[in-house]
Amino acid sequence: MPKNNENRIIVDHVYKSFNIYMDKANSLKEKLLFWNRNKKEKREVLKDISLTIKNGEAVALIGVNGSGKSTLLKLMTKIIYPNKGKITTNGKLTSLLELGAGFHPDFSGRENIYFNASIFGLTKKQIDERLNDIIEFSELGTFIDNPVRTYSSGMYMRLAFAVAINVDADILLVDEVLAVGDQHFQEKCVKKMKELKAQGKTMVFVTHSMSTVKEFCTRAIWLSNGVIKMDDEPDKVIEQYLKETV
Amino acid sequence: MEVFKNLYNYRELLKTSITKDVGGKYKHSFLGVLWSFINPLLQIAVYALVFQVILKSNIENYAVYLCCGLIPWQYFSNVVIRGAAVMIDNGNIIKKVYFPREILPISLVTSEGVNFLIATIIILGFVIFGGIGLSWNILWYFVIVAIQYLICVGIAFIVSSLTVYFRDLFHLLGVFMQLLFYGTPIVYAMDSVPANLQWILRLNPMSYLIDAYRAIFYNKTIPSFSGLAIALIMGIVLCLVGYLIFKKLEKGFAEEL
Numbered sequence: 001m002p003k004n005n006e007n008r009i010i011v012d013h014v015y016k017s018f019n020i021y022m023d024k025a026n027s028l029k030e031k032l033l034f035w036n037r038n039k040k041e042k043r044e045v046l047k048d049i050s051l052t053i054k055n056g057e058a059v060a061l062i063g064v065n066g067s068g069k070s071t072l073l074k075l076m077t078k079i080i081y082p083n084k085g086k087i088t089t090n091g092k093l094t095s096l097l098e099l100g101a102g103f104h105p106d107f108s109g110r111e112n113i114y115f116n117a118s119i120f121g122l123t124k125k126q127i128d129e130r131l132n133d134i135i136e137f138s139e140l141g142t143f144i145d146n147p148v149r150t151y152s153s154g155m156y157m158r159l160a161f162a163v164a165i166n167v168d169a170d171i172l173l174v175d176e177v178l179a180v181g182d183q184h185f186q187e188k189c190v191k192k193m194k195e196l197k198a199q200g201k202t203m204v205f206v207t208h209s210m211s212t213v214k215e216f217c218t219r220a221i222w223l224s225n226g227v228i229k230m231d232d233e234p235d236k237v238i239e240q241y242l243k244e245t246v
Numbered sequence: 247m248e249v250f251k252n253l254y255n256y257r258e259l260l261k262t263s264i265t266k267d268v269g270g271k272y273k274h275s276f277l278g279v280l281w282s283f284i285n286p287l288l289q290i291a292v293y294a295l296v297f298q299v300i301l302k303s304n305i306e307n308y309a310v311y312l313c314c315g316l317i318p319w320q321y322f323s324n325v326v327i328r329g330a331a332v333m334i335d336n337g338n339i340i341k342k343v344y345f346p347r348e349i350l351p352i353s354l355v356t357s358e359g360v361n362f363l364i365a366t367i368i369i370l371g372f373v374i375f376g377g378i379g380l381s382w383n384i385l386w387y388f389v390i391v392a393i394q395y396l397i398c399v400g401i402a403f404i405v406s407s408l409t410v411y412f413r414d415l416f417h418l419l420g421v422f423m424q425l426l427f428y429g430t431p432i433v434y435a436m437d438s439v440p441a442n443l444q445w446i447l448r449l450n451p452m453s454y455l456i457d458a459y460r461a462i463f464y465n466k467t468i469p470s471f472s473g474l475a476i477a478l479i480m481g482i483v484l485c486l487v488g489y490l491i492f493k494k495l496e497k498g499f500a501e502e503l
Contacts, residue, residue: 018501029414074500077344081497093344101342118258119345127258 007090008171008202009053009076014085016046016071045071047226049085055170058193058203060213060234062241063223069206072223073097073173076204091170091202094120096160098175105149109140109159112148116160120167130166137192138162139185157181165192171202190216210238249489252346259345260353267357282361286317286368297433305435307464310376314463315432315456317369321362322398322452323423325355329402330409330416337503347496348489351402359395373463381466390458390469393477397451400484407495410502431456451480 020041045068053059061069074080075087077095102119103112113134117127135144138158148156158181164172172193181189193203193216207213213220213234220237222230230237253260290313298308305311332350333340340347366387373380409415430452431439439447447453454477458469 079341079344079500095344098342102339114258115262118256118262119339119343121256121259121345123258124261 006055007052008055008057009051009090009204010086010088011049011051011072011076012086012088014046014049014075014082014087015044016068016075016080016082017042017044019043045226046075046082049226049228051221051228051231053202053204055202056197056200057219058197058217059205060217060220061204061206061223062208062210062213062220062237063229064245067223068226069223070097070175073175073204073206077173089171092121092168093171093173094164094167094169095173096164096175097173101160103148103156103160106147108146109138109144109148109151110135112159113163116163117167120163120169122167134159134162134166137166137188154181154185158185161189165189165196169201171204172196173204175206176208210242213238249346249348252348253352256346256349260349260356263349263353264357264360267353268360282365283368286313286320286365290316293433303434307376307378310372310378311460311464312433313369313372314460315430317365318362318394318456318459319427319430319432319452320365321358321394322401323427324358324361325398325402326405326419326423328358329354330405330419332402332406333410333499334413334416334503340503341500347499348403348492351406351492352399354406355395355398355402359391359398362391369459369463378464378466381462383462383466383468386458386462386469389474390455390462393474393481394455396481396485397455397477400481400486400488403485403488403492407492407499410499411495426450426452448476451477451484 020043049068049072061072063069071080073095074097075082076089077093077097078087078089079097102116104115107115110131113131114124114127117130117134118124122130138144138155138161140155140159143151143155148159151159161181164174190212197203197216205212205217217234220230220232220234221228222237222241230240290309293312293316294309297303297312298305329351332354333347336350339345370380405415405419429447430450431447436444436447436453436457454470454473457473458477461467461469
């Protein structure tokens with residue numbers, strides 16, 4: 001069992017920049033013929049970010065569009081890597097970054113549960129044990145055996161969320177995806193996440209819903225133009241954030 | 247080694263993607279299974295026609311001779327061609343979810359390997375009905391396949407990661423593999439190549455393996471140990487170099503795809 005004050009995520013002086021190609025030459029032919037086409041621009045998305053997230057914290061990343069919240073979350077999941085600095089995570093990690101990531105459209109919902117959960121590193125036996133919980137939580141009922149390409153975006157989200165919270169991860173990273181569900185399901189998700197919080201799981205969200213942050217999070221981090229502007233209790237950060245941006 | 251730990255932890259994903267790949271080929275129709283036999287048989291027929299009837303090759307039992315080289319070659323060639331596309335095809339998942347990326351090339355090489363095991367029935371059919379028969383030496387088959395698997399994994403690491411950055415490689419490889427087909431003793435024998443050119447063929451690990459397959463199936467002898475040893479060393483080197491290249495390049499996959 002993890003100790004109470006154990007560090008779950010350590011972000012140490014992290015820089016991230018992307019090359020923005022104006023018109024990318026993808027092949028050798030294009031590179032030779034249109035050598036001047038390959039203009040690129042370096043865009044610094046995160047500048048010298050350092051933060052530590054401890055076990056059991058529920059952290060909200062807030063900030064306007066383009067402030068680097070999602071990039072930071074992607075760095076934490078190891079989908080992309082920093083140009084400078086280091087990110088260490090400690091414990092099993094699950095992420096829910098985009099709707100239907102890791103779903104195969106032609107497979108049924110049930111098959112996708114297996115596929116999706118195996119991407120998160122579960123074995124067949126572990127998935128078998130959780131299958132009923134996942135289906136029940138998703139409220140998909142008989143639709144579970146239909147191919148997921150026939151699903152609405154709400155159904156997609158319900159299935160993806162049901163899988164993500166049932167893999168028993170120590171760290172859950174969630175990008176703004178909850179907004180798709182209806183009121184009832186959103187409340188259910190918040191309730192489930194409170195349960196997970198009570199169990200001592202660590203969570204990081206990107207969200208624009210200030211009420212969720214206030215209700216649920218223990219800490220809020222405000223990113224602005226790739227730097228941390230404020231890192232404090234949710235109420236204080238939100239007050240300042242709303243004052244400056246609205 | 248981190249790679250083995252990853253493969254073990256993500257064994258369910260590895261298993262799912264292998265069965266999806268193998269099963270997918272045969273899933274929808276019964277003809278699907280047949281096609282994977284008809285295809286190589288037609289190829290053998292074409293090459294046999296060209297080289298035996300038109301060019302009058304003096305190799306005995308030419309169709310059997312050809313078959314022992316062609317089927318293993320197809321395994322190798324499929325790995326190279328499909329390996330080059332495996333990251334691009336799975337770009338959607340790579341960009342959104344973390345999982346050990348090496349799962350993709352390894353499951354490709356494994357599922358193609360399973361297909362090769364199935365296709366070996368064709369070789370057995372040819373040697374049995376072609377009047378050559380079987381000997382205990384075919385037990386060496388498993389050793390040779392294991393070496394070929396190593397070589398394929400190494401090459402799949404290299405081509406799958408490089409094509410993400412250089413998309414041209416995909417098209418270049420198509421032509422290159424055609425060239426390499428004639429640069430490997432498949433339709434002809436190593437001995438018929440002028441002595442001063444044979445060294446070129448010996449740079450190619452597939453030359454040793456095809457020699458070995460031919461030894462156990464066609465000549466019913468023990469394969470050349472020195473040949474197998476060279477191929478094994480090449481396989482180990484390819485795996486190590488390939489893995490290093492892959493690990494270096496994989497960090498940029500999500501951004502480049």
